[in-house]
Amino acid sequence: MxxxxxxxxxxxxxxxxxxxxxxxxxxxLLALExxxxxxxxxxxxVYDFLAAHPLLLARAEDDPDRTALRLAGFDDRAVAYASPAxxxxxxxxxxxxxxAALVGRGLVQVTAAGRVTYQLTAEGAGMAxxxxxxxxxxYRTAARIVIRRLRRRSTRRLRExxxxxxxxxxxxxxxxxx
Numbered sequence: 633m634x635x636x637x638x639x640x641x642x643x644x645x646x647x648x649x650x651x652x653x654x655x656x657x658x659x660x661l662l663a664l665e666x667x668x669x670x671x672x673x674x675x676x677x678v679y680d681f682l683a684a685h686p687l688l689l690a691r692a693e694d695d696p697d698r699t700a701l702r703l704a705g706f707d708d709r710a711v712a713y714a715s716p717a718x719x720x721x722x723x724x725x726x727x728x729x730x731x732a733a734l735v736g737r738g739l740v741q742v743t744a745a746g747r748v749t750y751q752l753t754a755e756g757a758g759m760a761x762x763x764x765x766x767x768x769x770x771y772r773t774a775a776r777i778v779i780r781r782l783r784r785r786s787t788r789r790l791r792e793x794x795x796x797x798x799x800x801x802x803x804x805x806x807x808x809x810x
Contacts, residue, residue: 650684650723657730658760659684661739661752662768665760666775667783670749677727678790679782681720683775688716688797690777697777704773717798 649655663680664671671679682689687708690698731750734740739756743749752760782790 650719653726653730653733656723656726657734658763658768659771660730660734661756661760662763662771663775663779664740664750664752665757666772667779670743670751672747672749672787673727673731674787675782675790676731676750677724678794679775679778680727681723682778682782682797683771685716685719686774686778689781697781701774701777704770706770706774716800720794720798 659680660676663676663683666683667676667679686701687698687706690701691708692698731740734756735742735750738753739759740750741753743751782793785793
């Protein structure tokens with residue numbers, strides 16, 4: 633395809649892993665694996681996004697989770713932390729298609745009892761367990777921290793928190809450029 637992504641007109645040099653559906657879907661499998669319980673799409677989307685950008689949640693320098701995440705290799709000076717609100721909106725726009733693909737492949741099942749929730753099937757759990765790359769290990773570390781911290785939040789409180797977490801931190805990469 634001579635450096636072009638099918639249908640996008642963007643060169644492959646401009647692609648990020650978040651532009652690749654199979655990468656996003658693998659992360660969703662890992663998030664569901666770490667949650668260990670059915671999740672609605674809103675909680676799953678927030679957990680996934682924050683697990684990919686965990687220093688948005690663990691901002692305080694004295695936060696023990698921040699230290700663990702920094703030691704694991706997360707760095708809030710990365711360009712991905714410069715525009716978290718825009719990245720979150722883009723991720724949410726893709727979430728429905730990614731979940732539908734996972735359900736269609738039999739990796740995730742949907743339950744509609746009061747609210748629609750998603751959980752891994754046995755095949756999905758097996759696939760998630762086979763993800764052993766360094767990124768998968770780092771993502772699991774972050775997802776466990778994010779889910780532990782946010783699991784008991786209601787949808788309303790999760791949304792309120794998002795308003796804070798999606799504002800770039802004063803120490804973001806943009807500040808470092810000035």
